[in-house]
Amino acid sequence: MSKAEDKDMAASETAWREKLSPEAFHVTREHGTERAFSHPYHTEKRDGMYRCVCCDAPLFSSDTKFDSGTGWPSFTDPAVEGKVTTHEDTSYGMRRIEVRCANCDAHLGHVFPDGPGESGMRYCINGCALNLDTGESGA
Template identity: 60%
Template sequence: MTSTESKAPFKVIKTDEEWRALLTPDQYRITRQHGTERAFSSPDFDTSRPGVFRCVCCNRPLYRSTDKYESGTGWPSFTRPASASAVNTFPDHSYGMVRTEVRCADCDAHLGHVFPDGPPPAGLRYCMNGHALVYDAD
């Protein structure tokens, strides 16, 4: 198994109390209540060292540092997930906007949104909340 494959091919389900005990208040608000952190406020938002960004809730590998780029937004941005099965997307019509929400495929944690304004070749920008991610150096 490579470092970017999931070790848990099942849904991670915890009670609200278990999530609160596991996560910091910011991590809980973002991942379990679909919050958003302030731009430039997350740990490792500007990290460009080799490694993998994992889900803070379940440790699933979500993004590789080789797919990270500086989008100028203040949030960690990636051109693609670590694997096709790492994340799920959902329509998001909150706050009068039309967006695509990104969640962890294993634990359903809210991670951020994907936008169609990224660099070639796919043209996608996975704009993630850094507090939803844990950086794991290679």
């Protein structure tokens, strides 16, 4: 990595730290995980669009949210095709599929093939990686 790239990364990290809460920074920029049942979005019932806490991209609609019993907000599908990307994650001795924001590369959570509905998927997302926009519903 060049010195210029090093400097850009440091500046970017500083900007993210200023914008995000310490927990949101840890989860979205350092690929962390919030404690189960710790964020109010896991029981949230209001309609709206869940957006990326980092860049405000629309990610998940409340129309696809369900109670998975895991302690994290869970969704059957992204709101808009192409707004999330998936990546193999072999951390902690497990093989999982990580979910990131396609716009800013923020770590959101993981997706598992044990969800309800047609897709059969469960997007298990950290609440602190999201902002709920109640003025917008659906995709």
